[in-house]
Each structure stands twice: as structure tokens, then as C-alpha cells.
Amino acid sequence: MTDILIITHIDYCTPGHLAKVLDDAQLSFTELRADLNQLEGYDLDRPKxxxxxxxxxxxxxxxxxxxxxxxxxxxxxxxxxxxxxHCLGGQLLAKALGAQVSKMAYTESGWQAMDVVAGAEQSPWLAHLPDDFDIFQWHGDTFALPEGAQPLLSNRWCANQAFSWGDKILALQGHPEMTAELVRQWLHDWSHLLDASQPSQQSCEVMLDKLDDKVGALNQVAEGFYRHWLSQAPELYARLNGLS
Known part of the structure; x- marks a missing residue:
């Protein structure tokens, strides 16, 4: 076992860029599939x-x-x-904190622009963000805000895109972990579930256009989130290479 736990739920929703960040920093992690009951018997007091x-x-x-x-x-x-x-993971955190998760009237997909919620500008979770940035989306559910949460991000399709709770919890509705490989895989396997005629959903062509540039920008957004997440566990943050 290791000090970092990553919980996954299906084979094609991998840690993505998060795994690369941890590997590059020489921080080992344990990945467990909750849907395969791999949390059963796991020492919940182990991870930092x-x-x-x-x-x-x-x-x-x-x-x-x-x-x-x-x-x-x-x-x-x-x-x-x-x-x-991340996405379902953010919804699970909302649920664990007592908030409702509900189905939206549509699916939000593709590279969607984010807005910082008024009053959240000074949040340390957002300190790294540029003025304009997108996060890759693919969801039909959304979380409400738990009691005591600070709303952080929003956009025209989903009012609650991110919240923090206390100093150490960040829930995101989108997928900052995406890599070019993951985007291509999802679109190859699941594009039939999308409807580009809906304004909340981008076409495959739009999602794939200048993909490397889009993923590169997303990687920078993701790394800021991951840096602050790890900084809340000082014994892990002190071992980071290349992120501080």
C-alpha cells in the first residue's frame, strides 16, 4: 500500500494526467476499482x-x-x-457531504469555458488559473452545494462546476485529468451517445480540433489543482519533483 489512493470506477476512466504527474514526481500511488469491490478490506486510515x-x-x-x-x-x-x-468523483464527494446529486435536462460535453464564481477569486485552489480556460466535460448529472461549501467555478450549462469544502476538499464536475489518448478513446467508443445538434454538446470534430494544444492547456490547469491538493499533505508535498 502507498500513501496516495486513487479510486476508479471503470476501465476507461483512468487517472490520466494525474498518474503522469505523480509518476514524474516519483510519488507512488495505489489504484483501486470501487466497482470491483476493491475498497473492501482496504485500510481507510492508511492514505494521506x-x-x-x-x-x-x-x-x-x-x-x-x-x-x-x-x-x-x-x-x-x-x-x-x-x-x-473528478466528475463522478466530485458528485460522490457532494453526496458524502450531504448534498443532492440530480440529473440535468441535457448532457454537457466537450471543451467548455469556465467562469470563476464571484467571491472565489482568492481561493488557493484557483490561484494558478489563467483568465480564460476550458475544462473537458462529459456529464448528465450535477451536484448541489453541500452546507458549508464554497462555490468556485460555474458556466452557462452547469451552475455548480466546482466547490471546495474546508481547506482540503475539491470537487470538480469536469475532467481535468484528460489526455489526448483518453479524449480519442472516449470519442471512438462513445460518440454515439452524443448529439452535436444540442448546444451543450460539441461535435467530435470540434473536440478533436487542435487537440494537443487543448490538452496542453488543460494539463496546466490540472497540475495547479493537483499541486494544491498535495500541498495539503505536507509529507507528500515535500517529496514533489518539478511541481513546486
Whole structure:
């Protein structure tokens, strides 16, 4: 076991760029598939930082392993360790904190521009962000804000794109972890689920246009989130190479 835990939920929602950041920094991590019941028997007092990735399921689906994961997240919250949720992972954090997760009237997909919520400009989670930036999206559910949360990001399709809770928790509705390989894979396998005639959904052509440039910009956004996440666990942050 290692000091960093990454929870995944399906084979094609990998840690992506997060894994590269940790590998480059020579920080080892444990990856567990919650949907394969790999959280069962895991020592929840071991990790010093936890990231939760995405998945196609809803937090409201009647899947027993989802409740096991939510209970694990509640335990991590009680331990006051850094937690970072991506898409489904952000929704699971919201649920664990007592907020509702609900279905939207449409799917939001593609490279979507973000807005910093008024009053959140000084949040340390956002200190690295440029004036204009996109985060890759693919979701049909959205989280409400838990009691005590600070809203951070929003856009025209989804009012709650990110929130922080306390000093050490960040929940994101989008996918900052995306790599060019992951974008191509998702569009190859799942583009039939999209409808580019809907204004909230980009066409495959738009998503793939200048993909390397878009992913490069997204990597910079992601690395700022990951840097601050790790900085909340000083014993891990001190071992970072190339991120400070």
C-alpha cells in the first residue's frame, strides 16, 4: 500500500494526467476499482491523500458498492485528509457531504469555458488559473452545494462546476485529468451517445480540433489543482519533483 489512493470506477476512466504527474514526481500511488469491490478490506486510515475519478454511473444508482465508497469517503472526510473528485468523483464527494446529486435536462460535453464564481477569486485552489480556460466535460448529472461549501467555478450549462469544502476538499464536475489518448478513446467508443445538434454538446470534430494544444492547456490547469491538493499533505508535498 502507498500513501496516495486513487479510486476508479471503470476501465476507461483512468487517472490520466494525474498518474503522469505523480509518476514524474516519483510519488507512488495505489489504484483501486470501487466497482470491483476493491475498497473492501482496504485500510481507510492508511492514505494521506485521495483522488476519486469519473465513471458512467450515477451516484443515485442502486449499486451496493457505491454506498461502500460513499461510506469510505465519509471516513476520509472525518480524517481531514486532502480529497479531490473528478466528475463522478466530485458528485460522490457532494453526496458524502450531504448534498443532492440530480440529473440535468441535457448532457454537457466537450471543451467548455469556465467562469470563476464571484467571491472565489482568492481561493488557493484557483490561484494558478489563467483568465480564460476550458475544462473537458462529459456529464448528465450535477451536484448541489453541500452546507458549508464554497462555490468556485460555474458556466452557462452547469451552475455548480466546482466547490471546495474546508481547506482540503475539491470537487470538480469536469475532467481535468484528460489526455489526448483518453479524449480519442472516449470519442471512438462513445460518440454515439452524443448529439452535436444540442448546444451543450460539441461535435467530435470540434473536440478533436487542435487537440494537443487543448490538452496542453488543460494539463496546466490540472497540475495547479493537483499541486494544491498535495500541498495539503505536507509529507507528500515535500517529496514533489518539478511541481513546486
Amino acid at each position: 491523500a485521495v483522488a476519486i475519478m469519473g465513471g458512467p454511473m450515477s451516484v443515485n444508482d442502486p449499486l451496493p458498492w457505491l454506498q461502500v465508497e460513499i461510506n469510505a469517503l465519509k471516513h476520509f472526510i472525518s480524517r481531514d485528509i486532502p480529497l479531490l473528485g
